[in-house]
Amino acid sequence: MPSASPSDTPEQRFASPGRLRASRMWRHGWLLGVSLAWVLASGASCPHIVQQYTQPIPRALPPAASLTQIVDVVNDNSARVQSLSATRATITTPGFPSLNANIAIQRPRSLRIMGDKFGPQLDVGSNDEMLWLWLAQSQPPALFYCRHDQYETSAARQIMPVEPQWIVEAFGLVTFDGTTQIEGPTPVGGGRVELRTRSGQPGQETSRVTVVDASTGLVLEQHVYDARGTRLASATLSKHALDPASGAKLPRHIDIQWPPAAMEFAIEMADVQVNQLPGDPQQLFTKPVYPGYSEIDLAQPGLQLTPAPSGQYQAAPETRY
Template sequence: MTSKQQKPDRLPPVACRLSAGATPARAPRMAPLRGCLLALAVCCLGTSCAAIRNPFRSSGPAAPEVLMPGASLDQIIGAVNQNAARIRNYQTDNASITVPGMLGVPMLSGKIRAMRPGRLHLQASTSITGPEVDLGANDELLWFWVRRNEPPALYFARHDQFTGSAAQQALPIEPQWLLDALGFAEFKPTDHHDGPTPHGKDVEIQSIVNSPTGQLSKRTVVDAKRAWVLEQHIYTPDGRILATAIARSHRYYPEAGVSLPQKVEVTMPAAELALTIDVGNVQLNTLVDNPQLWALPTMAGYPQVNLGGAPAGVTGTLGGQLGRADWYAPAPAAGVADIPPMATPQLPGAALPSGVPPAATTSPVVVQTQPAGPTPNRLAPQTLIFTGPPEVAAQPIGPAYPAAAQRLPVGGVPTEPVR
């Protein structure tokens, strides 16, 4: 009796050696292979398809829905302000910065530090040449520097001298605007707000903003469920667009109870500048207020030029400096104070987005004097001392059905205190 031939439970090796005089055996059936392909196709049609398409996608919790349909102006403003009030400070070491429309400018890696009420330090660099752009602001002044600018200079201006100066021509809106773009945006009770009005599936609020340069108009688009600030558009009194920030791919940081954009597109037409920033891995409320971090940099070979008292025309726009730079030529030598690396959060309230590993810690480095070559000097690393607020359970706001236009009550909307 002839036994029934058994089917192979797996495919044979792709290549094999035949003995002398042997004839190739009949190829085994391909049913197992077809079964594997069919199973893979079924998986792609199921819930795991998104993970297959994007294996690096964050698996963190979804942001809570804090607004109900028909939420009033006061309720929307309160939800936005509560989110912003939970952010004491902000830092990232692995942002990616691109300059659309300027083909010669390479993608830059960025470090960003931000702290309330208006302190900012952004440094962009390449892995080969080191720091290429330094932009910042402290309580007294603002500055910007492009390594390849001609003539070489570090430009700065006091806030109280910004209006009408050469600094305003180079950068029509102060660097603190980037804080709003990154997620610090809020509705101030000293400004005038109207709305909400429908904006697709979202809502729009129109504001008259009191700024150091005078009254400006602003349009803010807010997610109608999660109170995310999606779009910010600022206009001059004569209706010209001054700056735009588009926020995308928000992440929720449950330890801080905060939602922040992962990608930000910033446009300043008068500065001839457009930036796209992917913020990378962000840490919240872990940054020590080190005065050196916000101090005006001192760079070897780059004189400090005060644009506050200088007439318009002394320098070109910030975007023009980036566009005119020869990015293929050797970088000029510069002693630049590099932003210190982030420390790994160790205390409660040190917030990372869920699913994102913390940045690696590094050994402390010594502050150096201005070097003659391109090797940057470094500030001392930060130490964690701030314990942020505990996670706040979001509660839906509403429902309410507002009139066509509403205004802030006297004294504004109270925000949740930061402990």
């Protein structure tokens, strides 16, 4: 198990003149998770494992559907899901061994993703107060965290250029706010239409593009652009499955890209349970404690992140899911 010198403070161990050195695997883990915090809506309470994605998804929209009709179908699908979990998921990134993963999400922004490879490797989570990341390979050993209300001005933005809530939307759980102006629907070919929204202050606006199947109303793609039109993040959703108990249609496969960080990864979920979580939500979405790992606040003034090469996987302390 990694250990830290007792004479060094966390700030000294991470500030090598004012810059945080972390392993490439630490950066990889952060992007997998905190590049993954949260949106779902109320709905059916009956738990059910989503059926195989090969089952056809029925038409939900008329030909040439209006903006209101499309938004209603997308919002209704998300509103059927109070929580989502997968205990047989896989996370893959080019150049790295795949991780076995457990995934849990609960409205409004609680999330837990735990990755395993020859022992625990990754723990990413969020609750109403904060988000956190733990990676077995981080050097010096640490659990990183950041309060949601400090995210915008924190070092977390150096490696995650969009707000944490985006990752939950990447699971297909999109809700369009009735007070937000929506552009579209714009046909983009292949039986798909595009909806575009904008947010943020003038000069710092971000644009969100959501691509929807014009027949089923399924969310197929999501993209985020900055004020200059630079793409910050993308998610492509596929292998959708119908949950007959709730009526929700959810993806089994998600490809995520973060162009500014030159990162991409895929999440494959062999099982998806709707409105059922594996254990006590209070414990599940509480920031864990890993013996031998310091806690580092990513909102520390002046904290910057510099990735460094990493070694091989190694076993780490067990933490209950």
